[in-house]
Amino acid sequence: MNLVRLKPRSTAALMVASLAGLLAFGWPLFLHTDQAGASAIGHTTDAPWLFVLLLPLLVAVVLAELSESGIDAKVISLLGMLAAVGAALRALGPGTAGLEPGFFLLVLAGRAFGAGFGFVLGAVSLLGGALISGGVGPWMPFQMFACAWVGCLAGLLPRAGGRLELLLLAAYSLVSGVLYGVVMNLWFWPYATFGSDFSFIPGDALAGNLHRYLLFVVATSLGWDIPRGILSAVLVLLVGGPVLKAFRRTARKAAFDVPVVFDSGRADG
DSSP states (O other): OOOSSOOOOHHHHHHHHHHHHHHHHHHHSSSSSOGGGGOOOTTTTTTTHHHHHHHHHHHHHHHHHHHHHHHHHHHHHHHHHHHHHHHHHHHHHGGGGOOOTTHHHHHHHHHHHHHHHHHHHHHHHHHHHHHHHOOSSTHHHHHHHHHHHHHHHTTTSSOOOHHHHHHHHHHHHHHHHHHHHHGGGGGGGGGGGOOOOSSSOOTHHHHHHHOOOOOOOIIIHHHHHHHHHHHHHHHHHHHHHHHHHHHHHHHHHTTTTTTOOOOOOOOOO
């Protein structure tokens, strides 16, 4: 069930938000910059502007759905509740050794409630978790984008049922947990020095920089990314079935897909 249906306006808002995120992560690879090594400023100055950009884009997704009658107060309440749960899970395991239990919730919610719901939930739950755990910094808007993509893509996975669905979600959790770390490294990698074989070289060919980035990821990041993916996959296999059933039962009982009809007749007396 797609609680935040991707209709034309909300699809456009989501695509604009994703494009902004891709540009924020990858622009040094395509545009010449001298901000590397000792001259780098990282994202300490531009990250607040990314945060300011992201929030209106998330609001735009919600407002687009409100204008197209695709979201109501019940959906917003469910979104707030799951965002609070996701924030609490992040506080329990704030990335220690890559172990972040909140990822499996994004995958299951995105699967049960749709890509649009997963996108907004990923960004909002990350924001809440960062505020609770004190993980606020120039990396936060990039984490919000990355978590939003994890939840969104879970809602776009092919149809499956039963044990096959759990295996599909577990495989996606493993891959997305690793790719989350691979993508997140881009927020700082072009702005620091790690040695000639691992560092970003401004103005060099894309293939050369990507090769050095892959070496950097293998040497430094996979030890955190693989445990994150494994934990998410294991949690999906262990509790994914009951959680999915609970989510779908909630959607049926709350009748999210039943349109609201107002009676125009006057009451007697």
